[in-house]
């Protein structure tokens with residue numbers, strides 16, 4: 332067990348050419364927290380994840396990550412022609428972790444799939460490989476972009492339960508980027524709501540769920 336990492340984003344501006352994708356975003360995740368980032372398509376969620384992992388460079392503002400960060404990208408981005416086990420090994424290049432045994436302990440289903448090509452797996456299985464690959468880097472902070480994308484609710488719940496266990500038992504800090512607010516509110520204590528590149532609401536999930544604006548937009552109720 333170890334101390335979870337931290338994320339501190341201050342006044343972050345990220346642009347694509349002349350288009351502003353993130354407009355003075357401020358967000359923080361403390362050690363051991365599991366925090367949700369909600370928002371509709373195009374809000375800037377993946378842009379934030381890509382900036383946290385260093386794929387994108389801020390135009391202004393600061394991004395500070397305390398500890399080692401792993402990012403499960405939207406759409407998984409596995410190597411489809413490589414086996415599950417080779418995909419996992421590639422996840423360990425930064426941590427010099429070659430042996431996926433501890434990931435198989437964490438996600439036993441992956442041990443059964445180890446010799447299969449990633450490209451032939453189901454969506455849920457692929458998401459589990461992406462999850463395992465991220466864990467191979469021995470992260471202190473995990474950024475999960477759209478865990479539920481294209482997955483059956485049962486599969487999503489199963490993966491979410493694994494995340495919660497890592498958070499509670501090992502103190503892994505998690506930023507859960509989701510369009511599915513029910514899922515996010517079910518497992519996170521706090522959330523940020525991003526719309527058109529701006530944080531429009533933030534706070535404890537229980538409070539956000541009570542806000543008529545958030546409820547009607549994200550919980551499909553009024």
Ligand code: ATP
Nearest residue numbers: 347350352370371372373374375376377378379405
């Ligand atoms: P989704 O849930 O649909 O993935 P998102 O909240 O992750 O949406 P982003 O993918 O971060 O949103 O996109 C934010 C904005 O930036 C959108 O308007 C999008 O069209 C734009 N954008 C994203 N990537 C690029 C790019 N490579 N070049 C230009 N514009 C981009």
